Amino acid sequence: MFKYLLGVKFEEELWYEITEEAATRGLEKDLKVAENLSTLFQSSDGVCEVDAVCFASKNRLSDRQHYIISSILSLFGKDIVNNIVFLITHSDGLPPKNVIGAINKARIPCRRDHNNQPVHFLFNNRQADARHPGECYVRAQKCAWEDSMEEIKKFLQSLDEKNRRSLELTSDVLIERIILEASMCNLQLRVQEKESKKEAAKVKVPIESASWKSRKAMTCTVCEENCHEFDCWWVSNPNQCEVMKNGFCTVCTGKSHHSKHVKENKKYVIRNSSMTIEFDDVEKECEKAQEQSKRLSVVMDYLDQDLQDIEDQQSEAYMTIKHLSQISLKPDSAFTLQHLDFFIPKLREAGKQDWVRELEDLRRTAEAEEANKDALSYLKAGLAKLNLFFSGQ
Structure with a gap:
């Protein structure tokens, strides 16, 4: 995106990195993703409007990715749904059937096109590789560069101010x-x-x-x-x-x-x-x-x-x-589901049967979706490790 905005050409062989990301991850690191966004939205000098919420994804969604998407989506109000799009990396230029199928299967709320498919943009990351000798390799890398620049152009053009939403x-x-x-x-x-x-x-x-x-x-x-x-x-x-x-x-x-x-x-x-x-x-x-x-x-x-x-x-x-x-x-994010395991039995003990049935329906519907089960499984496993760490201090 920065290369596009700065007008960098393929022949200049320039590559920009915004940050260096640590290789070690884990739940504690992932929890900060939602925390940092929450801080950004609540700060008086932070963000009060949004043009797009973009999820970057490869060709499949792991348990961890399901958790991150779930935790971030749970931060937003319902009026943001048409601002959510996907930036699909490591693309070969063909329709990304795997990731689109995973998005649909997980019922991730997002903007949809005229075919009711998730709005997405494709990027080929091979442009960052060192230039290989040989005309055919250079031609392939140039095509990857041009395709990615074209997708960036399409993405920026899609940011219509009429679709901008307040974060109220x-x-x-x-x-x-x-x-x-x-x-x-x-x-x-x-x-x-x-x-x-x-x-x-x-x-x-x-x-x-x-x-x-x-x-x-x-x-x-x-x-x-x-x-x-x-x-x-x-x-x-x-x-x-x-x-x-x-x-x-x-x-x-x-x-x-x-x-x-x-x-x-x-x-x-x-x-x-x-x-x-x-x-x-x-x-x-x-x-x-x-x-x-x-x-x-x-x-x-x-x-x-x-x-x-x-x-x-x-x-x-x-x-x-x-x-x-x-x-x-x-x-029905993992954030909410983790509390229902404690809350529902206590409501049952208190005789709140109508509330119990309603919350059990919420949990049953949520856990019927594989993405929610994956996200909750990742959260519980991570919390267990953190609790073990703190109990050993």
Whole structure:
């Protein structure tokens, strides 16, 4: 593209590289693709409109590519669908049946041509190779160069300003995703604490993270909960965090004021604890029975309120998922599916059968598509490796 814009000719034998990409990959690196785009879209001096969303692909889509496409599409609002096109590399000039078939099979939302096929542009990467001696080789490389330059021209001409889209709806999707992620992490901590009340304790520990974006978390000093655990790096003032609304937290149990929150390199976790209660004799135990009964009543009232709070948070998380399904370009992404494994059983326990059926239908439909299964499989395998890494630190 830069060669085309700069008017470079084949005979000049110039090749530009924008970046040098590291050979080692993995989920942690791939997670940053969506993170960096999210940052770009939310920044005040970032991108507020989009002409095209381009996916570069070779002749097939791997599990990793399915995951990246899924995670990126889940960032956008539904109004971006006609801005999505494909840049197919290593082309031999013939119709790219394999990759087009994979795109159609995966039902990747994108712009379609008059034959209802994904809009795509073909590029031959052999132009970067050293020039080979012999007239036939030079002729082949020149044809590859000219074909690629022609495709770049067609691509740039396709960027019609009438098709330009605002990222306003996409911004809403990003905020909803952040709130859902924060709410799910908070809910898992509270459920874990609830289910292991007798043998566990909640403690605050230093954060161990390989990503600098996740080395700080926002916690509530009143509720003693993690309100925004992952990727809470964008702002230093808790009041400006995405999970705050009108100065109050939308995640923690007490919906506390922002002034009751801190942002630091510590978070709350549940740790197993051992507690031994000794009684001098049976008589002393009996004397305390009445007092314990009173305390038990207070505890039960507290637990009932705690259960109600968890149920309210489950309702909010469900409504967030519903809203995302209405505005997100890909509501059934691996990002959403990974939370359903935890969320659906908890809703079933709470007797929310209608919600369970609706979310199970979403998961069933999503997992019926091979691309979604591949993306989720890649995500879970990568998360397992990351968890193993952090537990070994």
